[in-house]
Amino acid sequence: MKHPFQHVLLDKTGDYFFAAAINSVFLFKFTSDGNDAKLLGSWTDEVDPYYTIRKHHRELLEQYEEQQREKAEKEASSSISNEQVNKNNKREINNQNQIPEEQIPSSTKQIMNKKPKLPLPGPGAPPTYTYIRDMCLSRNNKYLIVTTDNDKAVVVFDINYNAINNEEVFKLIKRQPMSKRPSAVSTSMDDSNIIIADKFGDVYSISMTDPVVEDDSKLIPILGHVSMLTCVQNSIDENGNEVIMTADRDEHIRISYFPKSYIIKKILFGHKEFISCFSLPEWCDGKVLISAGGDSFICSWLWQNKDEFSELKSKISIDSLVKDKLNDKHLIPEKFQSDEGNLVEYCISKIIPLNKSQQLVIIFERIPSLFVFDLTKDGELSFVKEYPVSNDIITATSSKDKLIISSDEMGQCLQFFTINDDKTLSISSHSDNLLKSIDNANNAVIGDIEELIPLFNINYLRKRREH
Template sequence: MSTMKIPYNRVHARGDVLFAARGGKIHSFSLHDGKHISTWQHPDVEKVADVVKATSKAQNEATVAMEVDDAQGADESEPPAKRQRRQDDDDADNAPAGDSETTAADAATQEKDKVHNNGEGKEEGKNKNKNKKGKFESKGHHFARVPDRPVITQVTSTADGRHVLAVSGHDKIIWVFEHDGQGRLTQLSQRTMPKRPSAVTITPDSQIICADKFGDVYSLPLIVIPRSPSSTSRLSTPNPVSTRPSVPAANTLTVHSKRNLEALNHQKKQLELAKQKRGDTAKADGPDFELTLLLGHVSMLTALVIGESEQRRYILTGDRDEHIRVSRYIPQAHVIESFCLAHEEFVGDIVIPASRGEILVSGGGDEELFVWDWKAGKVLSKTSVLSLARDIAPETSKVAVSGLYTLLYPSESGNLTYVVAISEGIKAIFSWQLTAENTLNNPSVMELPANPLHLSASAADNNAPPKLFVAVDPRQTPQAKSLHMFALTLNDGRLTVDTEPLIHDESLEAAEMEASESEIRSLLYTVENLRKQTGGGEGAGLEGAEADAAEIPATEDQE
């Protein structure tokens, strides 16, 4: 099985610094000269590296032992005496998955014993040394399971760039860093969320709004305030159930419409069920940090933005069930302002275009992008993504929009607003100009050397055009780099790109861990999996959260 370096999968430009995440690391680069500034590393990176190294060594030793035994014992009529099970074998079975110093080393011995005790020949040994889950086994023993690889799934920052936020998906942790403005990060806090975050944003009032894969939206303060003057710990891990409030923020006196009363009753039922499940096991003092449940969908959440209209804020959320909901901001997040309903497939991402606060653009599994008056829940226009994708990949039959972005391009007549999109598995960036009539015109296809995973645009500075920073997956194009920088130019209203010098990350590339192509795909290609299966297959006939649970890949965290 071929392996390759884990590519960059998240990029975020802020000021003169580019933050780029690959695996469990966040690197920072100068936008002046492309030089590397610093690296933050998730604590689990070294653990995974140690286990992978030890397991690989054990597998190699076992393979050598098998080959030697086949060569020397092919004519033997009797196998050697069966090795007795020892107490330390039991200990190995019960050792934790991450204990590489014991389980991986024992695995090599166990594999050798299996070969000596197996009189059925080399071919059957090959077939029996793996179980259905891919673990190497040896008559009740197995190699150490490699821990889940740490992968940074979200990176964002405050508007002033003083704080950077990241999410590691495998352990559901939100990390907050202080940024010195020069690319160096100082970790301030880490907070484990009840469910895996799928989208996060930071509000102007220093609140983190977090949507998760089970449909809930929470708020938590950006900066952790110790619970008592004597508390100095910045590490906090809540009881997942106890993070929900004991009573809804609303009541029948503050909610009047039939729809919102139904939402309130649903929230009360959820709280009651949570209370019953919690029983006496909940902590009396609650979680170690402030966490407030704001609202919930009955489907996996995929997108989240904060909108503003007439000096009032709103929370806009998109889900797998084709819905976009507009809810009021804290403390009235239980009040639904409107729905944007026109998608027939999952919503992959939503964006409020720069300088056009009451307009929303959405895309996902449908063929088109939709332009909305989001407060009124009205479609203003739509444009085809599939037709553009077919310009460079004629065989394309469907698209899965994985990212939507917005930028301003300076011109003699003023700043022009553009919407930029990427689609999973399509080697291109698509862009449109958003006109004053709220239509997407001047479509452009900017081809890439490999599949895009994420992109970020720098802000236009001193009337200089913005730049695009793109993380790509070079698996099918080994000579391509994973991190690219492009200068934007305007040609008859259409955006085009000119390649800029690459970010200088050669030494980082050499030190990066390797993974199999299938593993990289399972980690980084998740958008098309949101498309619901039809035709009566597994999960057919289910609805809402039940269908989500049935269709989430086996690797998905179900907690």
């Protein structure tokens, strides 16, 4: 059984297509007539799936061995001293050197008195995957950056698009481990640095091309939130200064100067629930920011406005678009349910700019439809049309006249749309051939549906308030 693609990505030319399934990344090139897709190369992350467990075990083992050495040194020192004192003094010294048992923390007692074991899952345990959490291309289309789940690493590749005869397509530059799991990734405006946001609210900047791998414990954040970060993106403000935009689970969008990110330019207030995604559409010249997440509306911002609190252009309600499409998949957790057990909720998982038609495609988690909005250069947002699809959408990507969506249907994991001159979407006439070529090349195989990696996890960002 082929695993669906949890991430898909088109390059700026629309000729190259990246797709990630579990822990593998594939690169395809579309033929000139658009009728076929040729596999150029692939990369599979072969890191130990129990990397984090083993790393933590090594740290505990080192701590245990260090404490054993200290204990041995104290005992040797105490033995020498005891030979020089009488029995009464010996008893007093020993009592001074001993720590009462009840004052030793339980975790410390275990490390001091017992060698830690490696807690690997036993027979019958569910499979552990090392999978690709995120994927993005540099602005110059030259580098691919992926983030991994198990070892919390950022992996950087130099892409050889012209590879022939099985030459190396993915040239590894470095694999940089992070102390906390990355939750979003982007690049600086000149592509010299990778910008990494993590689930604990910190943002880091590391060199794109320098192969040196730094100790993750010595990496210093360039800015921090007090909540999990969901989006990060660099841009240029109205004065020509580079800024870094970050959004978090606590409804905030912060705009800071880069690289001096400790200087906050402004914070955009308007959301009431978590922000899962934002976008800076190209046709708006970087002046308009669109953001969405767990709210019942989409925000349009003129974020460069100088007057305080004047940045919010509009809030577009989306309740009417989805209220009749909610089902058992959208029921809130039982702990927070009503007595009737019928409370539902929804969220937006992705905003896809369509540069050709100057529109946005909005994807809701676990709702099998594409929702298209018009967006003017001054930030006016309006709903245009809904395009139903066969299954729940995992993610999507667009470039030039192409829109590709990835769904959770095993036999129809990808759907290919053409963006027409009249701004409509239509199923590509080559869709069947393209799907067959790409699906045949996908060697990410699972035994049954229970082995799927997490595909729909955006709504888990929603904060729950106790009754």
